Amino acid sequence: MMSSTISTDIIRGHTDTIILNILRQGDSYGYEIYKRIIQLSGQRYELKEATLYTAFRRLEKEGFIVSYWGDETQGGRRKYYRITEEGRKHYERNVKDWDFAKDILETLIKGGIEDVRE
Amino acid sequence: MMSSTISTDIIRGHTDTIILNILRQGDSYGYEIYKRIIQLSGQRYELKEATLYTAFRRLEKEGFIVSYWGDETQGGRRKYYRITEEGRKHYERNVKDWDFAKDILETLIKGGIEDVRE
DNA sequence: CCATAGTACCTTGACAAACATAGTACTATT
DNA sequence: AATAGTACTATGTTTGTCAAGGTACTATGG
Numbered sequence: 001m002m003s004s005t006i007s008t009d010i011i012r013g014h015t016d017t018i019i020l021n022i023l024r025q026g027d028s029y030g031y032e033i034y035k036r037i038i039q040l041s042g043q044r045y046e047l048k049e050a051t052l053y054t055a056f057r058r059l060e061k062e063g064f065i066v067s068y069w070g071d072e073t074q075g076g077r078r079k080y081y082r083i084t085e086e087g088r089k090h091y092e093r094n095v096k097d098w099d100f101a102k103d104i105l106e107t108l109i110k111g112g113i114e115d116v117r118e
Numbered sequence: 119m120m121s122s123t124i125s126t127d128i129i130r131g132h133t134d135t136i137i138l139n140i141l142r143q144g145d146s147y148g149y150e151i152y153k154r155i156i157q158l159s160g161q162r163y164e165l166k167e168a169t170l171y172t173a174f175r176r177l178e179k180e181g182f183i184v185s186y187w188g189d190e191t192q193g194g195r196r197k198y199y200r201i202t203e204e205g206r207k208h209y210e211r212n213v214k215d216w217d218f219a220k221d222i223l224e225t226l227i228k229g230g231i232e233d234v235r236e
Numbered sequence: 237c238c239a240t241a242g243t244a245c246c247t248t249g250a251c252a253a254a255c256a257t258a259g260t261a262c263t264a265t266t
Numbered sequence: 267a268a269t270a271g272t273a274c275t276a277t278g279t280t281t282g283t284c285a286a287g288g289t290a291c292t293a294t295g296g
Contacts, residue, residue: 006219008283009253013127015282018226025230031244039234041222051283053246058282076244076291095227101124102220104159108136109213112143116157126254127282133253149273169254171275176253195262196273243292249285256279263272 006045015047015055016064017098020091023065023083030056030079056081064090124163133165133173134182135216138209141183141201148174148197174199182208 011018022033022040030052037047059065064087070078083091107115129136140151140158148170155165177183182205188196201209225233 005215006222007131007215009131010216010219011223012130012253012282013125014223014227021227021229029244030246034244036231037226040226040229040231042234044222045226048284049245050247050285054282054284078244097125098128098227101128104124104162105129105132108155108158108163109132109139109216111139111158116160130253130282147273152273166255167274168256168276172254237296239294239296241292241294243290245289247286247288249287251282251284253282254280256277258277259275261273263270265270266268 006041011045011047014094014098015051016059017091017094018047019052019055019059020064020083020087020094023081024088024091027080027082029070029081033081059087062090063087124159129163129165132212132216133169134177135209135212136165137170137173137177138182138201138205138212141199142206142209145198145200147188147199151199177205180208181205 018037019033022028022036028036030049034047034049034052037045056065056067060067060081063084065081065083067079067081070080072078136155137151140146140154146154148167152165152167152170155163174183174185178185178199181202183199183201185197185199188198
């Protein structure tokens with residue numbers, strides 16, 4: 001599995017958006033988000049746990065998410081994350097940036113001189 | 119100009135492909151490639167010179183391009199770059215990877231649980 | 237009862253790409 | 267003489283990703 005042709009450098013810069021996209025659909029915790037990313041990609045991409053937890057810290061520091069401990073009476077404790085209003089705005093902005101950049105990127109990697117934009 | 123909403127992390131990983139795309143349309147030199155990238159993006163993206171020359175060294179080391187000095191009798195000397203057969207293959211591979219990754223990325227940043235891929 | 241796999245979280249250190257900054261050197265224009 | 271443009275290069279910093287390792291609990295099969 002995970003015959004990943006998706007290089008990490010292509011995903012780089014989208015990690016935060018990917019996480020926020022999951023959280024805007026409901027609170028979740030690290031391991032579940034980790035699994036859901038694999039599932040969403042159809043087993044084609046795995047965001048490493050270390051990267052994920054690094055991102056949580058970054059996002060929380062920037063005020064885009066908040067965390068709270070679940071009240072599991074048994075089993076491993078879970079740290080849940082919730083997206084903030086700021087986080088939603090940040091997500092929307094990132095998606096907009098992505099849609100915008102996508103087209104330019106397409107021209108840059110495939111276009112010839114006749115495709116010059118104005 | 120250059121009200122760049124394109125973050126460098128979105129371009130990251132595509133630098134080599136962007137350069138190879140220009141070179142597969144004919145030999146060129148650093149400064150010209152620098153200018154053409156700005157032009158191709160419609161003044162929306164500037165690949166910094168430092169990044170460009172770092173990429174040249176990387177690409178040459180990997181055998182994807184070769185360089186030779188131009189025979190300018192006047193003006194600053196120019197170092198030309200030519201794409202190799204290996205470079206062309208590398209370019210094709212990168213474009214394929216990008217097309218593949220693009221769809222998955224789209225799902226990851228916009229998709230909900232109902233969009234799970236198989 | 238013990239080994240293994242799975243769930244769940246976290247830290248440290250290494251690496252590579254992109255870039256800021258700075259420099260060299262020549263040409264053309266004012 | 268000053269400035270802007272062309273053209274190349276080196277050095278050091280920042281940042282995101284990840285490999286590797288660790289802790290701790292639960293469930294399952296032999």
